[in-house]
Amino acid sequence: MGSEGQPMLPVLDFTMEDLKPGTNSWLTTCRRVRQAFEEYGCFVAVYDKASVGLQNGVFGSMKELFDLPAETKQRNIYEGMPLKGYVGQRPQIPLHESMGIDEGTTLEGIQNFIQKMWPNGNDQFCKYIFEYAKLAEDLDRMVARMIFESYGVLKHYDTYIGSTSYLLRLLAHKAPEQVEQQLGFVAHTDKSFTTILHQNQVNGLMVETRDGHWIDVDFSSPTSFVVMAGDALMAWSNDRIKSPNHKVLMKGNEIRYSLGLFAFYKGIMQVPEELIDEEHPLQYKPFDHLGLLNFTYSANMKAYCGV
Numbered sequence: 001m002g003s004e005g006q007p008m009l010p011v012l013d014f015t016m017e018d019l020k021p022g023t024n025s026w027l028t029t030c031r032r033v034r035q036a037f038e039e040y041g042c043f044v045a046v047y048d049k050a051s052v053g054l055q056n057g058v059f060g061s062m063k064e065l066f067d068l069p070a071e072t073k074q075r076n077i078y079e080g081m082p083l084k085g086y087v088g089q090r091p092q093i094p095l096h097e098s099m100g101i102d103e104g105t106t107l108e109g110i111q112n113f114i115q116k117m118w119p120n121g122n123d124q125f126c127k128y129i130f131e132y133a134k135l136a137e138d139l140d141r142m143v144a145r146m147i148f149e150s151y152g153v154l155k156h157y158d159t160y161i162g163s164t165s166y167l168l169r170l171l172a173h174k175a176p177e178q179v180e181q182q183l184g185f186v187a188h189t190d191k192s193f194t195t196i197l198h199q200n201q202v203n204g205l206m207v208e209t210r211d212g213h214w215i216d217v218d219f220s221s222p223t224s225f226v227v228m229a230g231d232a233l234m235a236w237s238n239d240r241i242k243s244p245n246h247k248v249l250m251k252g253n254e255i256r257y258s259l260g261l262f263a264f265y266k267g268i269m270q271v272p273e274e275l276i277d278e279e280h281p282l283q284y285k286p287f288d289h290l291g292l293l294n295f296t297y298s299a300n301m302k303a304y305c306g307v
């Protein structure tokens with residue numbers, strides 16, 4: 001419960017110096033990660049690796065990007081990779097704009113994107129977004145390792161990481177020009193294995209709990225990141241973890257910039273046999289993760305590869 005009695009997401013500390021495999025802090029955090037995922041499908045991580053200079057640089061770069069003319073932004077096209085193309089000026093979600101960078105934690109991926117937006121380059125954008133993406137990737141890998149460890153299947157972690165790549169999505173939600181709050185982004189579950197979200201000081205994210213309540217997520221602090229389970233983690237965990245429904249509701253008069261780092265396994269995922277037992281009979285056949293992405297946005301795991 002929050003200070004005003006509002007339910008809130010678990011907050012997990014990732015700032016400890018000794019947060020390394022094998023330490024007590026690591027083992028405690030592993031247990032908390034598993035518990036938070038099983039109860040809420042997500043949590044807020046306190047992670048202090050991004051300096052004030054980097055934060056300002058990232059959000060300044062995002063403003064510069066979204067201030068580009070619509071025709072320029074539309075050069076970020078889909079090219080068969082869902083989440084990649086430019087989305088904006090949609091009548092149902094007029095406040096929403098977003099763009100995706102495939103292989104978004106690599107210099108090459110970011111430079112390809114920059115090439116489309118700024119044919120003469122943009123070194124500042126590259127520097128800040130790359131540095132940010134690497135930090136978020138480190139957090140994601142730490143969490144992934146904790147997931148594998150907490151379910152006793154650490155032996156599969158290296159294979160997982162070896163075939164995982166990241167899509168970085170940059171989002172801007174305009175302030176609603178009205179008093180009431182307004183939908184920024186429709187309710188959905190992510191199709192990733194895990195997603196790492198970060199934002200400027202403007203809140204707006206809401207997450208649905210397992211019993212159907214919507215809770216506001218406050219991650220306005222520069223050291224707060226949301227870690228969320230996607231549909232692939234739900235399937236991998238044989239439904240122990242549910243990917244939570246979430247949406248963005250905008251109020252106030254400031255633009256909200258946010259970044260989502262989506263982890264995708266390039267290959268066939270399957271439920272580890274350690275996670276199948278009498279209480280948890282197999283729920284999903286092996287599935288191609290990128291195939292799931294292409295299956296359709298409205299699809300759910302059961303329709304795609306339910307047993």
Ligand SMILES: O=C(O)CCC(=O)C(=O)O
Nearest residue numbers: 169171197205248258260
């Ligand atoms: O902007 C946010 O905080 C959430 C965005 C989101 O849910 C998504 O891109 O999948």
Ligand SMILES: [Fe+2]
Nearest residue numbers: 188189190246
């Ligand atoms: Fe999402």
